[in-house]
Amino acid sequence: MIPVVVVGAGPVGLSAALGLRARGLPVVVLEADPQDRERPGSRALFVHRETLALLDAMLPGLAAEITAYGRTWQTKRTLYRGREVYARTFPPPSGPPPFTSLRQVDTERFLRAACERAGVEFVWDAQVTDVRTTAHGVSLTCADGRRWSCGYAVAADGARSAVRRGLGIAMDGVEGEGFHVVVDVADVPGAELPLERVFHYEHPGVGGRSVMRVPFTGGFQVDLQCRDDDAQEEYGTEEAVRRWLPAVVGEAGGEGYGERILWVSTYRFLRKVAASFTDRYGRVLLAGEAAHLFPPFGARGMNSGVADAAAAADAVATGTKEAVARFAEVRRAAALFNSSAAGTALDHLRPRRRIVRVKQRAAAALAPVLPWCGSWLEHAPYGPRHGAPAVAGRKY
Incomplete structure (x- = not known):
């Protein structure tokens, strides 16, 4: 029997496999796609400082590799109907950057190479x-x-998780309602x-629709x-x-x-959380989009998924039902905190109540003389960051 199988070779599954190998456990990763699959699109851009620290604990030096390739900027600007209401340039960080920005395909490339160096076995x-x-234990059928028999399985097989459905x-x-491009x-x-x-x-160049532009390496x-x-x-x-x-x-x-x-x-804007993150026996642990779905605004998806992966690796390494239950x-x-925070952000981004739109207009008008109004307009689209007591103040 294999000690642990990870289902899914996206960034969360790769992080779980790397975390398990860091704890000395043999790991097999099952991936539905072929080995030479193409993964278009950025999906997730931001790898935040907390996530970089988790990855570096799994393989020292990995955070530096990712950060050296990604882009970190010091300037943020917010405009309202074409007029700047907030701008701030931060000094370069003296230590680890607050984030790095790169396309998910590149993040996966670094993680996969790290897993291969760590001795993770892949089955495509x-x-x-x-x-x-x-x-x-767990029995998985392809x-x-x-068929694969294992002591534990980490399900990181995405929003349409076959493992979650099977359980x-x-x-x-x-x-x-509505959509983003x-x-x-x-x-x-x-x-x-x-x-x-x-x-x-309310960008005047696109008919008053709101828009965000974010750099990443190469574009x-x-x-x-x-x-x-x-x-x-x-x-x-x-x-179009x-x-x-x-x-x-x-x-x-x-x-x-x-x-x-x-x-x-x-x-x-999907906000969904699994009813449970494990099965009744405490043998399967759900992580990433197999466990929760958040909108991209706020960079909660992949970052919380890597936190799931690290916690899952800790629980499996402990090897008790109590540890899995705690996970x-x-x-x-x-996840519930992040879902609520994303809902708060959505209420600001797509205001249904007239009072919210009035507050935005008033804040934009007052920003030149009351800087905190511009700061509110800057931070509100991303939702609150802290406040989940069960995760000891962590962002994700």
Whole structure:
């Protein structure tokens, strides 16, 4: 019997495997996709300081590798209807940066290489279709009939987790109305945009829709907030993006970026949390999107998933049902906090109450004389960061 199987070779599964190897446990990772799979799109950009610390504890030096490749900026700007209401430039950090920004495909590349160095075994084209648990272990069956028996399994197989479904664990939550368009754009050589994160409330160049621009290594990401009655073909296709993208980057010269589009996708604000993060025997531990779904705003998804992975590795290494139960309790509390925080952010980003829109307009008007008003407009779209007592003050 294999001690531990990790299902899913995304950033969360790779982190779980690396954490388990750091504790001396043999690990097999089952991944449904082939080894040469292509993973388009950024999905997650920010790897935050807490996450970097967790990864470095699994493999010393890994955080420095990721940080050296990613981009960290010191300037943040917020505008309201084209007028700047907040701008701040921080000094370069003297120690580990608060975050680094790189496409998820690159984060996975670093994590996979780290896992290979640590001796993690990968099995590709291994789509798990059935899971059974007992007090003594886990049995996993793949689509091609292969079966795996293990003492524990970490399910990191994403939002459509076959493991979670096989265990009959429900996902509870809500889906926000309207949609966002997310676009990865490569830099134009010699005409790179300033190294800063910019958020526009009601950008006049895109019909009063809010938009955020974030740099990553080799380019930048644009997140456009569409209205409830917008049609996806008008804003969410590559052809449509080519029409509105120049207005978004026009302040720095929008020409040429329409031909530098790497990836276009749409998403809705999903906020869902699994009813339990483990099975009744404490043999399967859910992590990442197998356990919770958060919107990209606030960078809660992958960062909380890596925290899940680290906690799962600790619980499995301890090897008791009580340790797994504690993992499930603490990480579910963190997920519920993050879901609530994302809901707070959504109420600000897509205000349903007139009073919220009035407060935003008033804050924008007063920002030149009351800087805290601009600071509120800057921070509100991301939701609160601290306040989950069950996770000892951690962000995620």
